[in-house]
Amino acid sequence: MTTLTLAKALNEGLRAAMDADSKVLVMGEDVGKLGGVFRVTDGLQKDFGEDRVIDTPLAESGIIGTAIGLALRGYRPVCEIQFDGFVFPAADQIITQLAKMPLRSLGKLKLPVVVRIPCGGGIGAVEHHSESPESYFTHTAGLRVVACSNPVDAYTMIQDAVRCDDPVVFFEPKRRYWDKADVEFGAPGLPLDQARVARPGDDVTLIAYGPMVKTCLEAAAAAEEDGRSVGVIDLRSLNPLDMPVVRDAVNRTGRCIVVHEAPVFNGLGGEIAARVTEQCFYRLEAPVLRVGGYSTPYPPSRLEDHYLPDLDRILEAVDRVFGY
Amino acid sequence: MTTLTLAKALNEGLRAAMDADSKVLVMGEDVGKLGGVFRVTDGLQKDFGEDRVIDTPLAESGIIGTAIGLALRGYRPVCEIQFDGFVFPAADQIITQLAKMPLRSLGKLKLPVVVRIPCGGGIGAVEHHSESPESYFTHTAGLRVVACSNPVDAYTMIQDAVRCDDPVVFFEPKRRYWDKADVEFGAPGLPLDQARVARPGDDVTLIAYGPMVKTCLEAAAAAEEDGRSVGVIDLRSLNPLDMPVVRDAVNRTGRCIVVHEAPVFNGLGGEIAARVTEQCFYRLEAPVLRVGGYSTPYPPSRLEDHYLPDLDRILEAVDRVFGY
Amino acid sequence: MTAPTTPPELVQLLTPEGERVEHPDYDIDLTAEEVRALYRDLVLVRRVDLEAVALQRQGELGLWASLLGQEAAQVGSGRAMTDADMAFPTYREHGVAWCRGVDPLHLLGLFRGVNHGGWDPYEHNFHLYTIVIGSQTLHAVGYAMGIQRDGAEAASLVYFGDGATSQGDVNEAFIWASVFNAPVVFFCQNNQWAISEPLEKQTKIPLYKRASGFGFPGIRVDGNDVFACLAVTRAALRNAREGNGPTLVEAFTYRMGAHTTSDDPTRYRVADELEAWKLKDPIERVKAYLFRSQLADQEFFDKIEAEAEQLGKDLRARCLALPDPQPTAMFDHVYVEPHALIDEEREQFTTYLSGFEGAQ
Amino acid sequence: MTAPTTPPELVQLLTPEGERVEHPDYDIDLTAEEVRALYRDLVLVRRVDLEAVALQRQGELGLWASLLGQEAAQVGSGRAMTDADMAFPTYREHGVAWCRGVDPLHLLGLFRGVNHGGWDPYEHNFHLYTIVIGSQTLHAVGYAMGIQRDGAEAASLVYFGDGATSQGDVNEAFIWASVFNAPVVFFCQNNQWAISEPLEKQTKIPLYKRASGFGFPGIRVDGNDVFACLAVTRAALRNAREGNGPTLVEAFTYRMGAHTTSDDPTRYRVADELEAWKLKDPIERVKAYLFRSQLADQEFFDKIEAEAEQLGKDLRARCLALPDPQPTAMFDHVYVEPHALIDEEREQFTTYLSGFEGAQ
Numbered sequence A, B: 001m002t003t004l005t006l007a008k009a010l011n012e013g014l015r016a017a018m019d020a021d022s023k024v025l026v027m028g029e030d031v032g033k034l035g036g037v038f039r040v041t042d043g044l045q046k047d048f049g050e051d052r053v054i055d056t057p058l059a060e061s062g063i064i065g066t067a068i069g070l071a072l073r074g075y076r077p078v079c080e081i082q083f084d085g086f087v088f089p090a091a092d093q094i095i096t097q098l099a100k101m102p103l104r105s106l107g108k109l110k111l112p113v114v115v116r117i118p119c120g121g122g123i124g125a126v127e128h129h130s131e132s133p134e135s136y137f138t139h140t141a142g143l144r145v146v147a148c149s150n151p152v153d154a155y156t157m158i159q160d161a162v163r164c165d166d167p168v169v170f171f172e173p174k175r176r177y178w179d180k181a182d183v184e185f186g187a188p189g190l191p192l193d194q195a196r197v198a199r200p201g202d203d204v205t206l207i208a209y210g211p212m213v214k215t216c217l218e219a220a221a222a223a224e225e226d227g228r229s230v231g232v233i234d235l236r237s238l239n240p241l242d243m244p245v246v247r248d249a250v251n252r253t254g255r256c257i258v259v260h261e262a263p264v265f266n267g268l269g270g271e272i273a274a275r276v277t278e279q280c281f282y283r284l285e286a287p288v289l290r291v292g293g294y295s296t297p298y299p300p301s302r303l304e305d306h307y308l309p310d311l312d313r314i315l316e317a318v319d320r321v322f323g324y
Numbered sequence C, D: 001m002t003a004p005t006t007p008p009e010l011v012q013l014l015t016p017e018g019e020r021v022e023h024p025d026y027d028i029d030l031t032a033e034e035v036r037a038l039y040r041d042l043v044l045v046r047r048v049d050l051e052a053v054a055l056q057r058q059g060e061l062g063l064w065a066s067l068l069g070q071e072a073a074q075v076g077s078g079r080a081m082t083d084a085d086m087a088f089p090t091y092r093e094h095g096v097a098w099c100r101g102v103d104p105l106h107l108l109g110l111f112r113g114v115n116h117g118g119w120d121p122y123e124h125n126f127h128l129y130t131i132v133i134g135s136q137t138l139h140a141v142g143y144a145m146g147i148q149r150d151g152a153e154a155a156s157l158v159y160f161g162d163g164a165t166s167q168g169d170v171n172e173a174f175i176w177a178s179v180f181n182a183p184v185v186f187f188c189q190n191n192q193w194a195i196s197e198p199l200e201k202q203t204k205i206p207l208y209k210r211a212s213g214f215g216f217p218g219i220r221v222d223g224n225d226v227f228a229c230l231a232v233t234r235a236a237l238r239n240a241r242e243g244n245g246p247t248l249v250e251a252f253t254y255r256m257g258a259h260t261t262s263d264d265p266t267r268y269r270v271a272d273e274l275e276a277w278k279l280k281d282p283i284e285r286v287k288a289y290l291f292r293s294q295l296a297d298q299e300f301f302d303k304i305e306a307e308a309e310q311l312g313k314d315l316r317a318r319c320l321a322l323p324d325p326q327p328t329a330m331f332d333h334v335y336v337e338p339h340a341l342i343d344e345e346r347e348q349f350t351t352y353l354s355g356f357e358g359a360q
């Protein structure tokens, strides 16, 4: 057991993946000497060389496009997108090529490419550095989308993502990069497509992923003081969703709130709400509520505390869901 | 009154918009002499000149990026994306610039840019020519997203979109381009952000837009023979949604089905289902059901009839929604 | 052989009249058999194309993108590759597919809508058709970076059109290839048109010059001259394999037909242009050369003609016999590993379908 | 004046030692007053930058992207514009902002997180900062196409870095500008680094040569020489306004500081490099020139120094006084016209907020 930050857990996970398979490459802007702006790739170039840890030209479409080509040649590239807001120049390569080429080839081509995206707000950054673009990818068939929320998962999930033969978009909660936990090297985690009951609860189920898991756990603890038993599910996998775990929880509580940083409108919360409602219709005491970002571009950082779901907003939703 | 196809109605609408305001430009690939691959811009270059109807280099990011620049200089560009599947190279300019620049400027800049996208399947085309990418844009704050379903709306909506001072993503149902209706030149339509009750109904409400409106109307007619009164709402505006119209209908029927061609997973249907459930919770006799594309890339054309919602799939959902 | 008659910037080894000419930097020694083989390729490839157009007209294909006029560019470059090289085509490289040994039936399958690409790219080292303009250039560069890492003797050869040169991706591919010195040859078929847009909508200067701004050589070759296309591409590929980095080859040619069967070129180009280019037909000049140099006789030409006819007939028959995919096939291969959502939807769909059984 | 000492490809009019040199194609006649004004700009701009770095260190700004070392490139090009020209900056063009008359407080506001860009772009013909690398190059070209349509006497001047040249958008901007002959000047500040990546990760050949492949002129100027930057940009802008199309100007300079205040350059570059560039400081050479040619005396320098101090002090005070925006401000200006969803969310939010009133 070693105490690691989430960033360091990812770093160790990547290191293990590169040790295990010489075809694994890391590529992106500033991933080499600098070790990435969040130091997730720190030291990897020094240890694995410039052929396996590639500082690329500054162009995201080029990063994903050449990663696809490398994958076609048998490599397993792990691409870093420097910040959430900079994934869009690569949208075409991700959506029309990475996601669709395996089907296009009737399974003859596989593209084990991982696209790592530090995501979310709460770090006081300038524009484009605090976004949550997961819905653009969960809506794109052919991609797997996952989000880690803590160092233990980060360590195993990144390795599982690298081992996965499908393309995986891997979200990392940047404001949790410095959160610490004890990580056991070599220990396996939950399968990549399974959700985790982060906290059981009888009265209401909070569904979250990435940075909001911690916030939800805090809200659950606060609610307990008011005598409410609030469960929290950490989805981990955003596409596919682990509906059995979600269903079980909601069937028990009859009340459900989805929490994410992305704008609510047409966000993943809508999908979850619609599915939960269809699958647990007779058990629901209230509509599934959603707490998330507003339908505005991510605001300047002096306003982000208002924009982001926090304890108060979650607890307010808990109150509301009991109002039905 | 003149009988026009939907394509011709758009053409006449664009012509009227260009006549009304000399700042209106049309730009895109093959929009000039060819008049666009669907002839929506037919004859416009001949009549308005190459300065106002611009055949651009073959690059979608360039089209939207330069359109933004032209808008900053006071022009009102109407950009054509040749097919739905080719909008992604422009994703960055649309999502990080077009949608966000007005807020970024605290309202000092407005970007009255229209992005026209022929969308949807059913025409037996090759890959990338049959997609329904609306969710990528409805989830993007700062954009208005609309879809026309018939020649009458096409004629007025395109003019309203051009007149609108916000950026508008304008979806055109390509398999309905050749549908005809009587159009009255100069007559105003519903406001751009309002939904239309395409058919009133007492038992169940179908919510659709673009190409699926016609399919829903046919399904409603078929259901009537079975004694079911099925209403159809043509959303017209996908962001914002016209919730009052939707709510009224669902509160009456207590049953609601959303139909679209895009994959159901994290599609607009999820948002509508979540909202309707929250706003009409006590009136709903059944969960809001969704009929849409599957979570696969758009299939080869020999399979598209299986992929696309049709009469049978809608009627099957109608049966199901009565099973609750 | 005589001195060249075209501007020096255009590499030409065989004139439209079928005369062999010299070029200071590029030449090629072909045996009679090799020339006859090239001629056969050209004729058969055109025949496949013709049959496909006919099939489309008769409603058997949803669409077809004809290569008419571009046979030499495709066969010349296609035959320049070794087995180890990897080709990345657009949607029009039927001639290259032929050279790589891909059964033309697979191409028809795609345009018939039976699948999005039915061949095994690794079997022929011929990647799937890419429809999104320019995307494949980055794949080719990435693949070439893989070749570098493998220490293999191979190169990527990537095809794209004049219109494609305007896409950001293509220019990023130039940058990547240059910076990483990747073993890739960029083969641009400048057929003068991107659907209805003439070349001047994409560039003000000859396209092959684009490369110089990225720090690697560009060269323009007569795209209707199969010898020149072979010689120039072969040299560029060898150069790439030897670690000397990328080359841009601009094959100067002409799209003799419509953009695709959906297109109507009379709306945007004049007939004269086509007539002028007909005089530069890529097949006629090889035929003239074979005749003139007595490398082939009428019997040979008749034999090829007959082979072409048979090929067309067979292809048609096999195309009509192409079975539609099973409905549930749309769920296959979306993911390589099990995926709960796909499984759920497949099951729902199967149940739904079974509801129709016995009905009607 | 003496003969130039730098390689001919680099336009230089003032050596690092403060000597005026000649250039065959570019020269400039500046009055003493003009030179002193440029010096003042350089010093004040550096002072603003310094204050901002200090404010960031003290937690008053979330981030700052220092222009240290790039003052001459920015002031030279910034002063080359007429009022009618339109500038499109990245996130580092504080010196250009200064030349356009934008209150530096607005720049601080952005980095403090008060807004995403608080000035009126039309008031100063200085567009908002663009953070997504390269996007603004297309906006500048589109704007220039608007200028063409207006028949106006103006041009766009768009800024970007060496790293940005790898983005598809920038290359598409080159194509558009060339094909439409748009009145735009591409001003690339090659400060040798894109965060931790040195120039050779973006290109193998000098960046100014990129333009030739797109069919328009490229020129490299000493980016630490304010005279040369002024002369070359002025000529390029004039050329653009006169209908002769785009120019790429590569200002060869150096990022003396960290990429931003979040960056730690000791991880990726050696101290020697910085020392070498210090000898080419853009301000020192103008000071030396002013001294040497007796165009200014100590009193002048002292006055500017004092003005700079005052500017820094004022700026600090005004920065600390910057009010946070109202919470509901995040809903303003998302759309120009009424939008039901925004209205609904604003109302919900207001109700939610009011629940806290009186609480605690």
Ligand SMILES: Cc1ncc(C[n+]2csc(CCOP(=O)(O)OP(=O)(O)O)c2C)c(N)n1
Pocket (backbone or CB within 6 Å): B029, B058, B060, B082, B086, B089, C092, C131, C132, C133, C160, C161, C162, C163, C164, C165, C191, C193, C194, C195, C255, C259
């Ligand atoms: C990204 C993208 N935009 C638009 C299209 C539609 N489209 C298909 S082919 C074509 C023209 C291509 O011209 P060129 O690159 O010269 O190739 P050619 O067809 O002449 O072989 C266009 C615009 C597309 N396939 N992809």
Ligand SMILES: Cc1ncc(C[n+]2csc(CCOP(=O)(O)OP(=O)(O)O)c2C)c(N)n1
Pocket (backbone or CB within 6 Å): A029, A058, A060, A082, A086, A089, D092, D131, D132, D133, D160, D161, D162, D163, D164, D165, D191, D193, D194, D195, D255, D259
């Ligand atoms: C599309 C995009 N990708 C990545 C980034 C993150 N980023 C910010 S600045 C920068 C380096 C820019 O280098 P250069 O263009 O040389 O400009 P400089 O910062 O040196 O002025 C990077 C990678 C970004 N802002 N936008």
Ligand SMILES: [Mg+2]
Pocket (backbone or CB within 6 Å): C161, C162, C163, C189, C190, C191, C192, C193, C194, C195
């Ligand atoms: Mg072409």
Ligand SMILES: [Mg+2]
Pocket (backbone or CB within 6 Å): D161, D162, D163, D189, D190, D191, D192, D193, D194, D195
């Ligand atoms: Mg730089």
